[in-house]
Amino acid sequence: MEDYQRNHLRNFREAVDRLAWPAERQQAWLREIGIPGCADELALEFGDFYEVIGAWGGHGEAAPTLAELDRLLTRMSGEVNAHLWTPEALAAEPDWQRMRELATAALAGLPDHAG
Incomplete structure (x- = not known):
C-alpha cells in the first residue's frame, strides 16, 4: 500500500472513530478545532x-456498515x-446515537492502516 493510501486510510479511520465518540467528546473536539x-x-x-x-477497496469487512452509515x-x-447538526443534537437526537453504533461497528471491520 502506498504511503498516501495509508495516510488516507488512517485519516478515514480517525473520522469514523470521531463519529463513534460520545456526544460530549464530539462537542469538545468541535470546540477544540474552533467550530463549536x-x-x-x-x-x-x-x-x-x-x-x-x-x-x-479499503473498506474491507466494514463496507456494508459504512454504506449504511453513509446513507444515514x-x-x-x-x-x-x-436541527440535526447542532451541538445539542449530538446528545439528543436518535440519529446521532445510531451513527455512533454504526461507526463503532464499522471500526471493527475496517482494515488497519499499517498494512
Whole structure:
C-alpha cells in the first residue's frame, strides 16, 4: 500500500472513530478545532475519504456498515434537517446515537492502516 493510501486510510479511520465518540467528546473536539456550532464537520470528514477509500477497496469487512452509515448521513442532510447538526443534537437526537453504533461497528471491520 502506498504511503498516501495509508495516510488516507488512517485519516478515514480517525473520522469514523470521531463519529463513534460520545456526544460530549464530539462537542469538545468541535470546540477544540474552533467550530463549536458546526456538528456537520464530523460528517464532512467522513465524506472526504469515504469514496476515495472505497475506490481502493479499503473498506474491507466494514463496507456494508459504512454504506449504511453513509446513507444515514445523506438522509440527515439538507436544510429541513438543519436541527440535526447542532451541538445539542449530538446528545439528543436518535440519529446521532445510531451513527455512533454504526461507526463503532464499522471500526471493527475496517482494515488497519499499517498494512
